[in-house]
Amino acid sequence: GQQVMQIPQYQHVQEGEDFTTYCNSSTTLSNIQWYKQRPGGHPVFLIQLVKSGEVKKQKRLTFQFGEAKKNSSLHITATQTTDVGTYFCAGRDKLSFGAGTTVTVRA
Amino acid sequence: DTAVSQTPKYLVTQMGNDKSIKCEQNLGHDTMYWYKQDSKKFLKIMFSYNNKELIINETVPNRFSPKSPDKAHLNLHINSLELGDSAVYFCASSQGLTAGEQFFGPGTRLTVL
Secondary structure (H helix, E strand, C coil), X not given: CCXXXXXXXXXXXXXXXXXXXXEEECCCCCCEEEEEXXXXXXXXXXXXXXXXXXXXXXXXXXXXXXXXXXXXXXXXXXCCHHHCXXXXXXXXXXXXXXXXXXXXXXX | CCCEEXXXXXXXXXXXXXXXXXEEECCCCCEEEEEEECCCCCEEEEEEEEXXXXXXXXXXXXXXXXXXEECCEEXXXXXXXXXXXXXXXXXXXXXCCCCCCCEECCCEEEEEC
């Protein structure tokens, strides 16, 4: 079945620095979604990517969907303490979530 | 107004007991889901219902039985609880099965002693 792999599992970031989390699928995805889960909270939808090579931005967050529609990335610039949480990618058509990248921020 | 609500928020029980978790959404969505999140935060789909019909039933022990009395509700009943069932269970809903935002409930933290 479809599996979505996500790396890194943990990301410790100095406030103000940039980081990227990566998502890879064993099969072609019709679309991919990203969610954020704050500590003690529930996953909250961030964005959905559908087209090959698509790039979308939300303020300091940049989301990319690979040309082959098998991988995706989330890049956060100038990390802030509000970015703390776990970021999940999800192959939406098979409801397959990556393992998540848990982000902690050093002030 | 809460879009997706779950009760209870916390559930502590003994091995062998039977328990239920309730979920309601007021978004008018056709599709509802149950996910299990383990201690490593891995989110795994358990069930999906579309218009009250079971669509997805992943490899889940048959001790778990979902019930959807109407489109707005999807309850989860668990029989003969085991230690390994301890996890956070999330209900979610969406308009459509294969695309579109999923709205998650606040979660139910189940602890089996």
